[in-house]
Amino acid sequence: AAVDAVRGEVRFEGVRFAYDDAPDEVAIEGLDLHVRPGETVALVGPSGSGKSTVLNMVIGFLSPTGGRLALDGRDMAELDLRTYRRFLAVVPQESLLFEGSIRDNVTYGSSDLSDDDVLSALRDANAMDFVEQMGGLDAVIGERGARLSGGQRQRLAIARALVRDPRVLVLDEATSALDNASERLVQEALGRLMRGRTTFVVAHRLSTIRGADRIAVMRRGRLVEIGSHAELMAADGAYAELERLASGPVSA
Incomplete structure (x- = not known):
């Protein structure tokens, strides 16, 4: 079925996932997670805990091998994913930029956008300063954004996401490769992008996820703990342990 509107409610009901080449090794087992429209959920856990598998199911690259994944109450297995992805934006760790103008890189795949739309997205993405220095929307960026x-x-990748006005957003290690100065500008831009949108975040830096509405702690394909940063710190379980490891030894 075609998707012509999205509120952004995502519900995992007893979801299981195993990859074809390793059917006995379950990547996700018994996942129950109800994400409300506009809510930000961060996924944390060690490598191989299932975080990327969850993101790939939200994007529609993978389908559950058991249980049900529903978008706004409709089983995603029955949806035309091409039409769903018009309402979805992904900001990965390394965004794919191509040789062409800044305008073309931001409107990527959307032909009905005005220059005003693009400029507004660039402003919200904290990108106008360097875009103006380069010469504006017609300035050409080299292959892979080499310049x-x-x-x-x-920030260009965030502008590209903003201009699409998505309802569902996936941030996959979007700030992990940045130094602190650029991370602040990118975090600020991400904050604007996330406002009012259902957002799934994966990040290694725990500092980037403390502000999420809820944090889901994954371990070996299972959801072991979920709550806000404050709730999970008070519970003193798996998340609090990750926080202690992340902050390292503290000397008085």
């Missing part, structure tokens, strides 16, 4: 710093590339 840009990592932080500048990420």
Whole structure:
């Protein structure tokens, strides 16, 4: 079925996933997670805990091998995913920029956008300063964005997501390759992008996920703990342990 509107409610009901080449090794087992429209949920856990598998199911690259994944109450297995992806934006760790104008890189795949739309997205993405220095929307960026710093590339990727006005957003390690100065600008831009949108975040830096509405702690394909940063710190379980490891030894 075609998707012509999205509120952004995502519900995992007893979801299981195993990859074809390793059917006995379950990547996700018994996942129950109800994400409300506009809510930000961060996924944390060690490598191989199932975080990327969850993101790939939200994007529609993978389908559950058991249980049910529903978008706004409709089983995603029955939806035309091409039409769903018009309402979805992904900001990965390394955004794919191509040789062409800044305008073309931001409107990527959307032909009905005005220059005003693009400029507004660039402003919200904290990208106008360097875009103006380069000469505006017609300035050409080299292949893979070679003329840009990592932080500048990420801000263009955020502008690309903003201009689509998505209902569902996936941020996959979007700030992990940045230094602190550029991370601040990118974090600020991400904050604007996430407002009012259902957002799934995966990040290694726990500092980037403390502000999420809820944090889901994954371990070996299972959801072991979920709550806000404050709730999980008070519970003193798996998340609090990750926080202690992340902050390292503290000397008085």
